[in-house]
């Protein structure tokens with residue numbers, strides 16, 4: 001049966017391509033320089049450091065924000081979650097325009113994926129390594145946080 005060999009090869013090639021794509025998207029997340037985004041303007045598709053936001057990614061980011069972030073950052077992003085009272089420094093208020101101006105989309109994305117320590121902040125801000133290969137979800141987080149500043 002000659003047909004089995006090509007299909008197995010195709011699987012192997014597919015796996016290699018998938019790995020390369022994942023590596024490439026991670027590299028894009030890490031290496032793209034900060035874009036010139038207008039203050040509080042947020043990322044438009046294609047202008048941010050991360051992937052295009054899909055409706056699925058937006059829904060996933062919303063779900064994850066409630067389950068992983070709100071405990072410290074608060075439902076509305078004001079840094080007033082129940083877990084924040086014991087923290088020092090406190091989480092930033094995402095609704096504060098000065099804070100929004102002080103930070104790039106790239107730094108927000110890096111803090112979320114690699115944790116506070118990776119961007120020179122406290123390690124109390126935990127990394128989310130499972131998002132490393134989900135750039136669209138990370139982009140949706142950035143979008144969500146930028147919207148809070150408007």
Ligand code: HEC
Pocket residue numbers: 064065068069070071072073083087089090091092103107108111112116119120121122124125126128141145
């Ligand atoms: C255990 C509490 C905690 C959790 C959970 C948490 N954070 Fe944070 N986060 C912090 C603290 C504290 C800071 C401020 C760090 C500092 O100023 O040193 C912070 C900072 C940040 C920043 C600002 C980074 C910067 O460069 O200024 C972003 C963005 C952020 N968090 C997003 C998130 C998102 C999104 C989640 C959920 C996926 C999350 N955080 C989960 C505590 C938390």
